[in-house]
Amino acid sequence: MNYIFDGSYCGYLSCVFEAFERKEFDVIPTTQQLMVANIFSEKREIPSCSMKALRIATGMEKIIGRHNAKLFYHNFLADNSLEWTNGFRLIVELFKSQHLDMQNYGRPDLLRLHQSIKKISRERHRMKAFIRFVKSYNNLYTAIVEPDFNVIPLVIDFFKNRFADQQWLIYDIRRNYGFYYNGRTVQEVSHIHGQDIQDPYCIEVDLDPKEKEFQHLWKTYFKSTTIESRKNLKLHLRHVPKRYWKYLVEKI
Amino acid sequence: MFGFDEKLRILADAAKYDVSCSSSGGKRKNNGGVGDASASGICHTYTEDGRCVSLLKILMTNYCIYDCSFCVSRRSNDVQRAAFSVKEVVDLTMNFYRRNYIEGLFLSSGIFKSADYTMERLMLVVKKLRTEERFNGYIHLKAIPGASESLLKEAGLYVDRMSVNLEIPTEEGLKLVAPEKDHKSVREPLAIVQNEILNVQQHKKIVKKAPLFVPAGQSTQMVIGATPETDLQIMQTANEFYKDYQLKRVYYSGYIPINATDSSLPQIGTTPPLIRENRLYQTDWLLRFYGFSLNEILNNKHQQLELDIDPKLAWALRNPQFFPIDINSADYSWIIRIPGIGRQSANKIVQARKYGKLKEFQLRKLGIAFNRAKYFMICQDSIVSTGFHYPEQIKKSILEYNPRPKLINSQTQLTLFS
Incomplete structure (x- = not known):
């Protein structure tokens, strides 16, 4: 049985609630876009319901604690039906047996959960490192990214604390939403002006007059801090995979 | 500009x-x-x-x-x-x-x-x-x-x-x-x-x-390979500075030839000793995070680190009497001494074995370097030893399984203060 939800964590937890309500546990949670069409598989649309989601979330916290409950949220950000299903089965088990040994790495499904979380944590860390702001004439710092997983929500607090006195916008172009900070509060934004957002490195007008100069200086620095006789491109590529180059000043 | x-x-x-x-x-x-x-x-x-x-x-x-x-x-x-x-x-x-x-x-x-x-x-x-x-x-x-x-x-x-x-x-x-x-x-x-x-x-x-x-x-930094010190001398100095000044880090920097006039230094064009540098960092980590003492890794009889294998594996091969280690009962401090098992995997093993004895297939998935570790540990379903493995044999099969991509030719060791 495919459960179609709206792609939010709230919707995901609503699926768990519905599964217990209908006693349907052999469920694959997925979204309209991700669902693999199959004429034999049944599907059910699950509306997001914050009341139901909240009941599931507090229930989980009660049994395994806040820290462990958060792991399921991180796993959810994998944006992938297989990981969602793995997490879903574990949550179902958790409620059925009122218990789950989260550290039991000997179990393949729990190990998989931890490995998935590890991948997400790595991507989150990469976002802290690889996000590059471009300053425009009105003092707005803009960054565009395309992370593998939906990790931007996990780094917003980090950027808010760090760049507390500047206005910034971090936009996930793959998922078409982002976060804007006005110097006091962060708000979620999506579908800016109802059109595609531009590549910030292509914009020529509206830039801060010194922007191009600092981009150039950064490239100069990057080049001259390399030690030629130690060159190791294999290692370089492992640390900075090519898919991130598009948005890195020093690599474009 | x-x-x-x-x-x-x-x-x-x-x-x-x-x-x-x-x-x-x-x-x-x-x-x-x-x-x-x-x-x-x-x-x-x-x-x-x-x-x-x-x-x-x-x-x-x-x-x-x-x-x-x-x-x-x-x-x-x-x-x-x-x-x-x-x-x-x-x-x-x-x-x-x-x-x-x-x-x-x-x-x-x-x-x-x-x-x-x-x-x-x-x-x-x-x-x-x-x-x-x-x-x-x-x-x-x-x-x-x-x-x-x-x-x-x-x-x-x-x-x-x-x-x-x-x-x-x-x-x-x-x-x-x-x-x-x-x-x-x-x-x-x-x-x-x-x-x-x-x-x-x-x-x-x-x-x-x-x-x-x-x-x-x-922190501090030492240049490696410009002057003829042995690895033992380098690590003794590092150890002393860690102790005396509670340094957070000692860095080892393979010397990159940049001087054409001083003939006592390696000549321009010689490759920097990258592998040696790496082995020194590995030793540094073993001393700070793995509970090894310097004497176990380097001593008067053994003054240079091997370039073809890492120092933990080298130590294990010199000390076969401690192995194999039973990962289902050994202390954490011994599990991290198994070549191919790091601190994170050791932690996972210690956590996971609370819920049942660990078997080989589980360890393979845990993220350890199984092909190196297998000679030094026993799991619940390990076949009882087929006899004594000679260290040289183990080394040979490990290197065969995972051949080093042509060892970067590290410069020959200079003689001491000639």
């Missing part, structure tokens, strides 16, 4: 031989300005040689009154010279930081006029960043040997990490390449800062709001 670009090129190029780029251990919180430390440190990009770029690493100037033959900025070397003004460094740092290019600043300098004069200029930069720009990012500052105690102490209030480079691991070696310098001048600033760190810690116990003083600690 072109002039400034050229300046940055020269002064970044001269600073790149300092390998330290860590930005971890910072504790500064943002209080209304810009910047917030990340305790784990962040590498914002990596150079084409695979090294992390976390900090803007530059020299204030590459003019220098000293003539150390291993150093690219030595006074007799014919290179372009340049100097930044205080304001230029501050502007560059702030603009790079605000665009999220860097975690902070790594500032060093050639010695011009005198130690105090140089130190004062460095101090002005960090003071301005902290007080005028309200910058809370990471700052790593080189302490200049010979600078006065009061200057070092004042700088310590603004920076996160301070370091003084030992450069050459032994006093005798240093005399060969830098007759004007000695180890004493390195120990002095390290000791001054270390004392003040302890003072502030004492203070903290009484007053909660004591000011931060070099919160990320001190």
Whole structure:
């Protein structure tokens, strides 16, 4: 049985609630876009319901604690039906047996959960490192990214604390939403002006007059801090995979 | 603008031989300005040689009154010279930081006029960043040997990490390449800062709001392969400095030939000893995080590290009497001694075995280097040993399974003080 939800964590937890309500546990949670069409598989649309989601979330916290409950949220950000299903089965088990040994790495499904979380944590860390702001004439710092997983929500607090006195916008172009900070509060934004957002490195007008100069200086620095006789491109590529180059000043 | 670009090129190029780029251990919180430390440190990009770029690493100037033959900025070397003004460094740092290019600043300098004069200029930069720009990012500052105690102490209030480079691991070696310098001048600033760190810690116990003083600690760096020290001598020095000054890190930097005139140094064109450098770092980690003592890894009978296998595997092969280790009953401190199992996997094993004895198929999935570890451990379903494995045999099969991509030809060992 495919459960179609709206792609939010709230919707995901609503699926768990519905599964217990209908006693349907052999469920694959997925979204309209991700669902693999199959004429034999049944599907059910699950509306997001914050009341139901909240009941599931507090229930989980009660049994395994806040820290462990958060792991399921991180796993959810994998944006992938297989990981969602793995997490879903574990949550179902958790409620059925009122218990789950989260550290039991000997179990393949729990190990998989931890490995998935590890991948997400790595991507989150990469976002802290690889996000590059471009300053425009009105003092707005803009960054565009395309992370593998939906990790931007996990780094917003980090950027808010760090760049507390500047206005910034971090936009996930793959998922078409982002976060804007006005110097006091962060708000979620999506579908800016109802059109595609531009590549910030292509914009020529509206830039801060010194922007191009600092981009150039950064490239100069990057080049001259390399030690030629130690060159190791294999290692370089492992640390900075090519898919991130598009948005890195020093690599474009 | 072109002039400034050229300046940055020269002064970044001269600073790149300092390998330290860590930005971890910072504790500064943002209080209304810009910047917030990340305790784990962040590498914002990596150079084409695979090294992390976390900090803007530059020299204030590459003019220098000293003539150390291993150093690219030595006074007799014919290179372009340049100097930044205080304001230029501050502007560059702030603009790079605000665009999220860097975690902070790594500032060093050639010695011009005198130690105090140089130190004062460095101090002005960090003071301005902290007080005028309200910058809370990471700052790593080189302490200049010979600078006065009061200057070092004042700088310590603004920076996160301070370091003084030992450069050459032994006093005798240093005399060969830098007759004007000695180890004493390195120990002095390290000791001054270390004392003040302890003072502030004492203070903290009484007053909660004591000011931060070099919160990320001190570090040092040694050049490897410029002079003929053995690995044992290098690690003895490192060990001593870790103990005496409670250093956070000792860095080992494979010497990159940059001097055509001094014939006692490796000639230009020789490849830097990259594998050896790597083995020294592995040893450093074994000593600090794996509970090994130096004597176990290097001693008078065994003065050099193997280049073809890592030091933990080498130790295990020399000590077959401790193996195999039963991963279902052994203590954590023994599990991390198994070649191919690191601290994270060891932790997972200790957690997981609470819920049932671990079998081979489970360990294979846990993320350990199974093909190395299998000779040294037993799981619940391991077949009872088929007899004694000779260490040479194990080494051979491990290397066969995982052949080294042509060992980078490390330079031949120089003879000791010939």
